[in-house]
Amino acid sequence: MPKLSKKGIDIPVSPIRKLAVFSEQAKARGVKVLHLNIGQPDIEAPREAIDAVKNSNLKLLPYGPSQGNFSYRKKLSKYYSKHKININAEDILITTGASEALTFVLNSICDAEDEIIIPEPFYANYNGFASASGVKVVPVASEFNNRFQLPSLENIDSKITPKTKAILLCNPSNPTGYVYSKLEIITLCELSIRKNIFLIVDEVYREFMHGDIEHYSVLRHPEGHQNTIMIDSVSKRYSLCGARVGCIVSKNKLLIQNLLKFAQLRLSPPTYALIASEAALDAPDSYLKKVISEYSKRRNVLIKALEEIPDVKVSHPMGAFYCMVKLPIDDAENFSKFLLTSFEDEGQTVMLAPATGFYSTPGYGINEVRVAFVLNEKKLLRATKIIRKGIKKYNKIYASPVV
């Protein structure tokens, strides 16, 4: 058969989905699988969003504007102003999910062999987007022991080469839950200006803050406006993952113009999803407050339960709905597979996301997993019980634990 592309072959399989086949086999055996592996919210979307679609009176679905309809962009700019982000409708390009947003941005600023610096661990698909665009990811390690805060400026600076086109950050971070401080963001802005590169910040978890911390958006630093790009999505905020609506926001007009060409190629974002996303902005403030307080409660329950398991270490997340967990086992991927293929407790088991896929450096995160707290408290407690028993049984069968 004809050969496939190198870049396609190079795309790594997602650590979030790579064990899916074992989970399906477990389900086929009648075992119930509790999913801690995927960040799929289980909370209802705003009624406004769902109702708007049900009440729409479209008779056919025409193409919309490639940049997204003006009324939605206008309303979004008002939403951002509540977060002290001052931008206009013209600074927003609506995309088919944050995934498309990041793909457009990478393609708009990088040619093949160019480099992007990302603090690791990072959202696993960043590796994939980079491979798919022929771009090289240059990781800078952040540390489990200090909650994965920003690596030192010297360390980041030392990775910048003439091929470096951007630094990419997720704030709050998936998978670590770390929230970058105003100082960290401004430091990176200034570095980007000095080095004439872009700073891309994926802020899809902006609203999900645990405790009294203020999120500092990269767009709040006006000096960086030619260099900074913000990525957003309705997926997590409004439990609208399947809508596939995101956006790119930047004050850099030349960049937005160039991104529009990529947007025009794919014609327009999905119509019904836009209707839902625009209406979601009409939800009362109480909607998000309730959602976030629910996730914060789950976070606390989960951390407590996990830390009660001997030799388990949890990196306490300040935002988003994930935490990184160090387990007293030799290999988290083997262990995760074991849970799905060779273990059950009263007909139930757990699916985890092994952490190596969130790192770019080989060998990092080998005994870590990412846990998403998108299940209710009862299920989370049940899941931690299963993990506790699973560790015991796994370590009886396999090598002695590495702590």
Add this chain to the structure above:
Amino acid sequence: MPKLSKKGIDIPVSPIRKLAVFSEQAKARGVKVLHLNIGQPDIEAPREAIDAVKNSNLKLLPYGPSQGNFSYRKKLSKYYSKHKININAEDILITTGASEALTFVLNSICDAEDEIIIPEPFYANYNGFASASGVKVVPVASEFNNRFQLPSLENIDSKITPKTKAILLCNPSNPTGYVYSKLEIITLCELSIRKNIFLIVDEVYREFMHGDIEHYSVLRHPEGHQNTIMIDSVSKRYSLCGARVGCIVSKNKLLIQNLLKFAQLRLSPPTYALIASEAALDAPDSYLKKVISEYSKRRNVLIKALEEIPDVKVSHPMGAFYCMVKLPIDDAENFSKFLLTSFEDEGQTVMLAPATGFYSTPGYGINEVRVAFVLNEKKLLRATKIIRKGIKKYNKIYASPVV
């Protein structure tokens, strides 16, 4: 500011949308614009599709399977069997429109600098998809005077180099309306097998056949199964352009596996759109029959009216809803701009798609336009009247006509 990528800068502006700013200005002056430039159906979508969305009882929108849900792919395979295309659900990957389908296919088979052969004129965005993926388009000219049939095998063969990864075709063709015969398709299949390259056929207009012609899908030639890739979409078939649902179909399992990695990166296609697309398959056969007979009627009305304009030549389309038209003017882009900026007839004007953007060879198609017949007969007649008057006035002001 930091530099943008070469490939982004290289993406040409769409000829279908490049005059949009002048059309908006005309509308702002109160002039009504009849759109012959864009293939946006005006016929209602199947009621089944619209009702399914309105009656859905989703409370939140979860991610779906990256390849599209099984039930939809299963139903699609039954739809294809009605067209003598024997494939299974496993051979189908659902995408966010045919645009995403083509992007995935190009990225899955080409690295930067690889080449794709396309008979020109071709759907303008093929140029853009290729630029966005760093791929080089190698055109082979087809001829206005013989309805744009497939160029000679020798001609195509002579363009194949070690960098050639595929031949790309649209059948029925946008923009020419030509329908490739069984013999032409099989000839290309055999060439692709011999040269160990892929043959990609975009069949989104499969159903739109004018007269008693049978469409021969590239997947009907079993010998080519390792080499052939079919692209499809619900946009035109069911007037669901804004849904953004398409698919890639191939019997080449390694290719489908590789494409799935690109699909997993963007998580899943849009949920509501999938609901509409799946339900559209429940529409009775009479739905498409009626739609197609309406387009056929319009085609005949349009061709007749255009040919009554002195020195206008029309390439009679056998399929799709476009035709290529040679105008007795010096430059179709100037003329199209003139119609929007400096001409009106009783408060109305016409927007055309200048044909140069559908060619890759500079200078080709300079006095041609693509006309979409997605307006009703009355509007089409009105539009041709405007074109007739416009030509007269334009030629009085500008150079003498080149015929």
